[in-house]
Amino acid sequence: MSISSPEAVKKLLENMQTDLRSLSMECKKKFPPVKEAAESGIVKIKTIAARNTDILAALKENSLEVVQPFLMGCGTKEPKITQLCLAAIQRLMSHEVVSEAAAGNIINMLWQLMENGLEELKLLQTVLVLLTTNTVVHDEVLSKAIVLCFRLHFTKDNITNNTAAATVRQVVTVVFERMVAEDERCKGIVEHPPPVQGNTNRRSVSTLRPSAKDAYMLFQDLCQLVNADAPYWLVGMTEMTRTFGLELLESVLNDFPGVFLQHQEFSFLLKERVCPLVIKLFSPNIKFRQGSSASSPAPVEKPYFPICMRLLRVVSVLIKHFYGLLVTECEIFLSLLVKFLDGEKPQWLRAVAVESVHRLCVQPHLLRSFCQSYDMKQHSTKVFRDIVNALGSFIQSLFIVPNAGNSTAVGAPAGGSGSGGQGAAQGGPGAGGVSGNLTAQAAFEYRGTWIPLMTVSVQGSAKATYLEMLDKVEPPSIPEGYAMSVAFSALLDLVRGITSMIERELAVEEEAAAEFRDTHPDQQWQPQPGVHLVWEEMVSACWCGLLAALSLLLDASTDETATENILKAELTMASLCGRLGLVTPRDAFITAICKASLPPHYALTVLSSNAANLSGKAYSIQGQSVQIISPSSESHQQVVAVGQPLTSQPQGTVVLTAKNIQCMRTLLNLAHCHGAVLGTSWQLVLATLQHLVWILGLKPGMGGALKPGRAVEGPSTVLTTAVMTDLPVISNILSRLFESSQYLDDVSLHHLINALCSLSLEAMEMASGNNKEPSLFAVAKLLETGLVNMDRIEILWRPLTGHLLEVCQHPNSRMREWGAEALTALIKASLAYKHEPPLAQNPRLQLLLLNPLKELSNVLHADIRQKQLESVLQILQSQGDSLGPGWPLVLGVIGAIRNDQGESLIRTAFQCLQLVVTDFLPAMPCTCLQIVVDVAGSFGLQNQELNISLTSIGLLWNISDYFFQRGEAIIQDLEREEEALQKQAQEKGETLNRPFHPAPPFDCLWLCLYAKLGEMCVDPRPAVRKSAGQTLFSTIAAHGTLLQQPTWHIVVWKVLFQLLGCVRTSSSTADKEKIESGGGNILIHHSRDTAEKQWAETWVLTLAGVARIFNTRRYLLQQLGDFFEAWEVLLNHIQSAALSKNNEVSLAALKSFQEILQIVTPVRDSAGDAFAAMGVPPVLIDPFSASGPGRPLVRSDSLVERLMRYNGAELQAPPPGEESALEDSALWWSAWNTWYRTGTDSTRPPSGPTEKFSFIPSQPFLTALIQIFPALYQHIKANFSMEDLKKLGVILHGAVSVPISSDASPFILPSYTEAVLTSLQEAVLTALDVLQKAICVGPENLQVMYPAIFEQLLLFVEFSCKPPQYGRMETKHVANAKYNQIQLFAPAEWVALNYVPFAERSLEVVVDLYHKTACHKAVINEKVLQNIIKTLRMPLGLKYSCPSESTWKLAVSSLLKVLSIGLPVARQHALSGKFDTMWPELANAFEDFLFTKSTPPDNVSIQEFQKNEGVDVEVVQLISTEILPFANFIPKDFVGQIMTMLNRGSIHSQSASFTEAEIDVRMREDFSKVCFETLLQFSFSNKVSTPQEGYISRMALSVLLKRSQDVLRRYVEDERLSGRCPLPRQQVTEIIFVLKAISTLMDSLKKTQPENVDGNTWAQVIALYPTLVECITCSSPEVSSALKEALGPFKDFMQPPVSRVQNGES
DSSP: OOTTTTHHHHHHHHHHHHHHHHHHHHTTOOHHHHHHHHHHHHHHHHHHHHHHHSSHHHHHHHHHHHHHHHHHHHHHHHHHHHHHHHHHHHHHHHHTTOOOOHHHHHHHHHHHHHHHTTTTTHHHHHHHHHHOOSSSSOOHHHHHHHHHHHHHHHHSSSHHHHHHHHHHHHHHHHHHHHHHHHHHHTTTTTOOOOOOOOOTTTTOTTTHHHHHHHHHHHHHHHHHHHHTTOOSSSSSSOOOOHHHHHHHHHHHHHHHHHHHOOOOHHHIIIIIIIIHHHHHHHHHHHHTTTTTOOOSOOOOOOOOOHHHHHHHHHOOOHHHHHTTTTTTHHHHHHHHHHHHHHHOOOOOHHHHHHHHHHHTTHHHHHHHHHHIITTTTTTTOOHHHHHHHHHHHEEEEEEHSSTTTGGOOOOOOOOGGGHHHHHHHHHHHHHHGTTTTTOOOOOEEEEEEEEEOOOOOOOOOOOGGGGGGOOSSSSSOOOTTTHHHHHHHHHHHHHHHHHHHHHHHHHHHHHHHHHHHHHHSOOOOOOOHHHHHHHHHHHHHHHHHHHHHHHHHHHHHHHHHHHHHHHHHHHHHHHHHHHOHHHHHHHHHHHHHHHHHHTTTTTOHHHHHHHHHTTOOOEEEEEEEOOOOOOOOOOOOOEEEEEEOOSSSOOOOOEEEHHHHHHHHHHHHHHHGGGGGGGGHHHHHHHHHHHHHHHHTTEEEEGGGGOOOOOSSOOOOOOOHHEEEHHHHHHHHHHHHHHGGSSSSSHEEEEEEEHHHHHHHHHHHHHHSOOOOOOHHHHHHHHHHHHGGGGGGGOOOHHHHHHHHHTTTTTHHHHHHHHHHHHHHHHHHHHHHHOOOOGGGGGHHHHHHHHHHHHHGGGGOHHOOOHHHHHHHHHHHHHHOOOOHHHHHHHHHHHOOOOOHHHHHHHHHHHHHHHIIIITTTTTTTTHHHHHHHHHHHHHHHHSSHHHHHHHHHHHHHHHHHHTTHHHHHHHHHHHHHHHHHHHHHHOOOOOOOOTSSSSSHHHHHHHHHHHHHHHOOSHHHHHHHHHHHHHHHHHHHHHHGGGGGHHHIIIIIIIIIEEEEEHHHHHHOOSSSSOOOSSSSOOOGGGGHHHHHHHHHHHHHHHHHHHHHHHHHHHTTTSSSSSHHHHHHHHHHHHHHHHSSHHHHHHHHHHHHHHHHHOOOOOOHHHHHHHHHTTHHHHHHHOOOGSSSOOOOOOOOOHHHHHHTGGGGGSSOOOGHHHHHSOOOHHHHHHHHHHHHHHHHHOSSSSOTOOOOOOOOOOHHHHHHHHHHHHHHHHGGGGGGGOOOOHHHHHHHHHOOHHHHTTHHHSOOOOOOOOOHHHHHHHHHHHHHHHHHHHHSSSSGHHHHHHHHHHHHHHTTTTTTTTOOOTEEEEESSGGSSSSSOOOSSEEEEOOHHHHHHHHHHHHHHHHHHHHHTOOOHHHHTTTHHHHHHHHHHHHHHHSSHHHHHHHHHHHHHHHHHHHHHHHHTGGGGGTTTTTTHHHHHHHHHHHHHHSSSOOOOHHHHHHHHHHHHHHHHHHHHHHIIIGGGHHHHHHHHHHHHHHHHHSOOOOOOOOTTTEEEEHHHHHHHHHHHHHHHHHTTOOOOOOSSHHHHHHHHHHHHHHHHHHHHHHHHHHHHHHHTTTTTOOOHHHHHHHHHHHHHHHHHHHHHHHHGGEEEEEHHHHHHHHHHHGGGGGOOOOHHHHHHHHGGGGGGSSSSSSSSSSSSSSO
């Protein structure tokens, strides 16, 4: 809220009234006048408020009256009232409502209070408020107010004094600020002040404006007071101190320099008053000498620290702001400063002087002014030079003079003030030593003098410590090393300031020059000479002093940061001198850095000659001697490396310290960033670097960059971890240094290269005598220089490569290795570089660049050859596409490989080849392709490195793939080439000589490839054979389409069969000895641990491959004339392999056999089959494993297109009419014979007791054998005879009977719970299935084979109960192991299979087949049904004794199915007599099954038993539906047998072994019931054809009734006798059954026609009635209920029947 806002005014009025009321209250009793004044004041204020709109202005007008009550209140001198009034007055002031007159009154009142010593702090506050809120106080009033503050500064109260001092400072500032504001306001008004005379009347300065006048008077009086004179304006001052005065002067000069520069009056004060004053006050310091005797004639006033320090502050301000005004005075000040640095001055004086010098050093523009104003003028003091030299001398004096800087001189205690830090200081150098166990503090140390280094200020700012100690009266004790630290900072800031200033200006000038050159290309640029002169003068003036001081400090420095700063200073100076063309100082600085980089006293001639000019000179400048100090030898530096000096004679070691490394980095930095200004110093720099690199043991790495090497022989290099981390950085900078050579002009570049070559020659001489490690610095750097100057490589190429080829033949291996490294790196880089014009268009340059690579072949050293090959590899990787005519050369280098050359060379050469094959086949001329094949083949056959042999085979595959993909292009190129060659040959009259000549050139390329692979297929190493074989066949399969038809003849007979023959021979003669391991520690799998087994693998592969080709290329091969011979040869190979005693080979032979049989005649429209027909390998259709080693085939254009393109005559699908011609039956019968021979030989059981080792074929082999039959059969079925079928049956039976060796059984045998067929059994059934299907669709005459098939199948069915024997071999039967798990490793070697599933499956097949064929003539004639029943009788009879429970169940269901089909057929042919023999079989079968001799096992559950009973019931039902109704078609005996059986079934016989609980279930009640029902139904049927049948059934019935009568009677008696005891369970069950039978009989009688029942039966039934009635007394509820059911039906017979019995006996 502003003070003029209505709210503020309102508040002010309220507050004033409140104040006046309070005043009136306070003064009521004691001071009535004051009370009255206060009350009238209230009225006055109300009046003003009412009458005026601008209340504040009105208040100001009336402020005299408004203030009056408060002034009176202060007059009472009563503390409470005074405080109240002062507060009120302050409030009025802060609202600026006090007029000038009122202000005067207020000041007078305050003065009175001051003199009375009342409320002093309140007074100061009030003055301050009065002066700062407005400008109404002027002239005498102002001076009075200021004096008042000064007076209060000198009271006895400390708080008041300090507050007053602060107030004075603020008031002085306010006075000058008012003047500045006044100047701002009057800026626009131009005044012509009258000329200033040397005015003697100091009190009136008429030309100044009011505020300025106040300021002038104030400043003039301050000078008077400091000079101890009376003031003119500040009347009433009582005391004043000089220190306070100087502080006020300094603050005014520092804060308001503009005032003095703009107003002549003030400038005049500065010159006339301030400077003389300062010089006068300095006098005690100038005259004083420390340590001068007390008895000197005139006692000298001692320098006083507070004044001296403040004077130096004033001087700093004067020089900084008013140097232009006070040139002469500043010269005096600066000379004084330099004197104060003198060693004889007190310590504190030197310290503050150094601080002041530091303040100058951070202002380079000021320093330049000094140089221009003094150093460049004749007869003037060389002030700038003196300052620098003084700093240098000051630093030297600290080291040399004992007790200077409180350093610990040798053991002597230092002056008092230093004793505190002495312990620590002495601990420094003593504890340090060469051990590297440094104290933490940064310090300088030189010849026993140890000076710590402190952080005194941030770089570029001079923050002083002692110049700021305004509160100290006594000189403070200066800590050790403080002065040194400030001097050091000053030195660094000086260098930094000067160099950055000059470099900035140089840059500006260069920009201007460039701009000028752009705008005026024809004119010469003329720089302004004056500027350069100033720069050169500045550098000349300061370099000696700087170098001396910096070298000394560098030698003494023990702190990394300090060293870094010193080196940076030397570096920037060297570079600046170079830019300004000052050669001597440049070389001096560089030499200093070089020397500091090397170990002390290191003999390096280049440096010593150069340093001789400098060392030993003492530069004497104006009586000050600056000695260039030689380095101190005892160094307390941390040792970071120990190495050998680089000399021809081995010497001891030399030591490098961390500082040496730091210097080295600086040297690198210098050469890298400022190489352009080095000129002749290159020699210095390079020589030094070479020695350092050697001592550090840096060895060149890739591209010539130096890397930390491994330790070398001799008293070797020791590096600490500290330096290890630095080394990569150093090597990086070293490389960058030579990288920057690309910016040098051609002349400088040649200088650099010549320098390097001469260094290199020296190194070669040094290394040739002994086998010492050579210095590779020069070679490495030649390489780097070459690499970065590729754009102008032609200038350098010959001298560079010429020198390096010499190095390559050097006897020292390291040396030549590096020569080769450099040379190959350059060749690679130069080929990779984008030249203008490109290399492709500049063959001359390309040959120039490639030439040294060829030259390298003349070098005999293997390591150089290795390098050469490696670089070939890299050239291929980067430039392979653009080699063009260089290919033969490159391939020549790669292929020149022999077995005696050692692995690594072969390996490198091979990498090159790999690269060529994978990436560059398209880039080379086609004529080189055969070279590539040959080179790859030679790598396959070399025996040094197995992996290379294998990989080279992969390469051949890739090459073949390339041939395939680029076929057309290659053919064109080759044919062009061929024509050219033909022409040449004709001209010379020779014949064209190339391998496989008559074939076209492209085919020859393929044949070369196949021949190479064929050679490798019989290599002694199995892995090579395997890989080569796979590749050969994959290649022929994948790319054979490209060959001309005649070429195939060569492929089949010369390549494939030749190979098969070799392999068969080698396999049969191979060694059977076990091979322990595959070389090294590779374990060999047991299936490959003899040579024989390894050759077996090869045989397998080869055979499979050839078969596959015969399969896929069938059409093609059939068109060659001798296909049948080839086919026979192939089959012969297959047979001999199949019968070899090696499981692997034999199985594989069958697989091949299968393959050549799986030929389908192509269906024209389906693409996949078309491919098969055209012989496209599966490889093309889907990429599976046959795609060969190497890369997956990448196919761009569509397969169909490509096939059509290569679809030559041989691939045409045959014309429609001739398809049968392809089905050449001779081929297939030849195959059948092979199969039959193989099968017979392999399944014939051994005769006689088998020896342990007899060969038994394996399951997979037999499976495969049998699986071949269906495919084969398809082709021979037309002529397949019964004879052949018999042959087949023998083989099938034999195969199934072969047992399994016990160690294989876990894998083949199913677990016993599963009913699974082995694959062999599946195959056998499949074979029969194929046959029967063929018969089914075939002509009528084939159907005679059905019975034979049934016979075969039924044989198999028998296996379920009676497994087959294989010769006389002892086998364990799985079947016996049903309850006790088989012991797999029991004594028997062989395990027979579990034949149950097989037999059961065979049975199912029989049923199916019978279903289809029951009515066929042959089936009827050959009594097939009888045979089936006969076979089934065995499992049916065994029933529970069957090996597997499922067998008899299946047998029953099968019997039921067969009968349901067969019985009608049998009835149909009843008269023919063909089925006569079947009926007894059937009756026996029923008998055996229904009344089996085997007992059910104990563990059968009740549910199971009921299920089994259900089966029995089904059989009876079959009899009742299918047999009995047709009794007249069926032999009588048979019907009789059936009736007997039913009778037997219906009479309930029980076995006593059952438990009570189960008995009713186990009695087969349902079965009995069904038997009985069937019997009854048959008895009463009216269809009885003959009396005999009726008689049989009637007889059966009467037997049954009689038996019932007996059972009932016995039951009644037993029940009577037993009394309370229940009868045995069996008896109860029996009686219940009898009762049920009776009720069943009654039901039947009811349903039957009465005439069908004879009287005898009636008599027996009725006779039962009384017996039943007798049973009524029984106690068993079950019997009672059964009795009810039995008695119930009798009611139907209670009346006499309607008709009499007609056909009875009576």
